[in-house]
Amino acid sequence: MRLGIAQLKGESLYETVKGLKENTCVQVFLGEKTSLYPKDLAPMDKVNTMIFCNKNCCKVYFHSPYTANLAKENADTSFSCVCKELKNAEPFGGSSVLHIGNNGKGGSIQNVSKCVNQAREQGYLSGKSTLLLENAAGQGNELGKSLEEIRLLFEGIDNTENVGICLDTQHSFASGMCDFSSHESVVKMFEGIRAYGKVPLVHINDSEKEYNSRKDRHQVVGEGYIWGKDKTSLESLVSICDQYEIDMVSETKDPLKDIITLGEIRKKIAKE
Numbered sequence: 472m473r474l475g476i477a478q479l480k481g482e483s484l485y486e487t488v489k490g491l492k493e494n495t496c497v498q499v500f501l502g503e504k505t506s507l508y509p510k511d512l513a514p515m516d517k518v519n520t521m522i523f524c525n526k527n528c529c530k531v532y533f534h535s536p537y538t539a540n541l542a543k544e545n546a547d548t549s550f551s552c553v554c555k556e557l558k559n560a561e562p563f564g565g566s567s568v569l570h571i572g573n574n575g576k577g578g579s580i581q582n583v584s585k586c587v588n589q590a591r592e593q594g595y596l597s598g599k600s601t602l603l604l605e606n607a608a609g610q611g612n613e614l615g616k617s618l619e620e621i622r623l624l625f626e627g628i629d630n631t632e633n634v635g636i637c638l639d640t641q642h643s644f645a646s647g648m649c650d651f652s653s654h655e656s657v658v659k660m661f662e663g664i665r666a667y668g669k670v671p672l673v674h675i676n677d678s679e680k681e682y683n684s685r686k687d688r689h690q691v692v693g694e695g696y697i698w699g700k701d702k703t704s705l706e707s708l709v710s711i712c713d714q715y716e717i718d719m720v721s722e723t724k725d726p727l728k729d730i731i732t733l734g735e736i737r738k739k740i741a742k743e
């Protein structure tokens with residue numbers, strides 16, 4: 472398991488990556504948070520990032536822009552954007568993390584599966600980069616908020632090699648997928664999702680809103696509705712991520728505090 476934070480990249484990707492400690496990860500936007508037209512990384516930036524990541528066992532996740540939506544009828548621009556991320560991530564085996572989409576204007580989860588199949592046909596998923604589809608809080612018309620929708624999504628994907636799920640804990644809580652009330656609740660959620668796809672990454676966020684609120688509002692780990700009172704299920708989660716080598720990235724307003732919290736839990740588990 473590698474711990475990491477979400478941040479914007481500096482001048483170059485390597486500028487961001489070279490500050491990482493050994494065996495950690497980072498999540499960045501390849502371009503602007505909402506722009507579907509990210510720029511390509513400079514060739515030397517890719518090489519330097521690759522050398523650093525290989526040497527230090529680090530990993531880079533690209534978060535796709537929030538405006539990317541593979542679920543809509545004509546998703547050409549979003550599709551090109553995601554393919555560009557996969558291509559840029561290729562030299563250093565990075566991943567593109569994508570919100571599954573929303574069905575606002577006649578979109579559907581089947582369209583997302585089709586796009587994934589298309590990306591494979593065009594060679595974007597045959598190398599070292601991977602595509603991770605993130606579960607949703609269920610705000611508005613967001614797709615990927617239930618096990619049923621995740622099942623539908625993966626049923627339509629012909630080949631799931633280099634395709635997986637990014638499990639966001641706040642989204643799971645807000646969508647009503649998991650209440651994190653016990654060790655068993657976490658195990659059940661993982662078993663449910665892993666029946667359909669691999670989970671190489673967890674977005675570790677507490678929640679500013681109540682269970683089943685359908686609101687996408689992240690909070691610092693241990694300060695929200697999920698783990699504010701009891702961290703038992705957080706220990707279970709960290710233990711599962713350690714066991715299955717699942718990376719954890721914090722997307723809260725104080726990610727460094729989250730990394731400390733998670734590090735302390737890891738130490739506690741190791742002693743037990």
Ligand SMILES: [Zn+2]
Nearest residue numbers: 605639674722
């Ligand atoms: Zn997330």
